[in-house]
Amino acid sequence: MKPPDLxxxxxxxxxxxEKLFTLVMDAFEADAREDTQRLWTELExxxxxxxxxxxxxxxxxxxxxxxxxxxxxxxxxxxxxxxLEELGVGVDLKLVRAEVARAFIDSLRAHATREDAVxxxxxxxxxxxxxxxxxxxxxxx
Ligand SMILES: [Fe+2]
Ligand SMILES: [Fe+2]
Numbered sequence: 001m002k003p004p005d006l007x008x009x010x011x012x013x014x015x016x017x018e019k020l021f022t023l024v025m026d027a028f029e030a031d032a033r034e035d036t037q038r039l040w041t042e043l044e045x046x047x048x049x050x051x052x053x054x055x056x057x058x059x060x061x062x063x064x065x066x067x068x069x070x071x072x073x074x075x076x077x078x079x080x081x082x083x084l085e086e087l088g089v090g091v092d093l094k095l096v097r098a099e100v101a102r103a104f105i106d107s108l109r110a111h112a113t114r115e116d117a118v119x120x121x122x123x124x125x126x127x128x129x130x131x132x133x134x135x136x137x138x139x140x141x
Pocket of ligand 1: 077
């Protein structure tokens with residue numbers, strides 16, 4: 001039995017990350033370096049936890065239904081985590097320009113929008129098992 005608030009809980013985690021995206025960009029644009037580093041670390045932890053929950057509890061069940069979409073989302077996770085790591089080095093060295101950060105944040109937003117439209121709608125309607133676990137995994141902050 002899935003918790004009644006599954007879709008709300010999933011969307012809430014995207015909203016939580018979205019607020020962080022905005023704070024990160026504000027810090028970049030203000031050239032507030034300490035804030036940028038602190039928020040970037042929060043972004044790393046937030047995305048790691050969020051992606052891990054999706055990869056563990058959503059993708060395996062969605063894969064048989066829509067292998068192409070699941071593969072595309074997995075590939076986006078890989079690309080995002082690689083960019084996050086590469087840019088993180090630059091953030092530590094204060095070498096990342098705001099335009100580069102903006103392009104990355106835009107790709108994160110596009111990923112979230114794509115999931116909202118297909119993966120999260122499916123999860124809300126049809127997730128068979130693991131709904132409680134994913135809610136718990138996302139709440140663990
Ligand atoms: Fe994702
Ligand atoms: Fe997501």
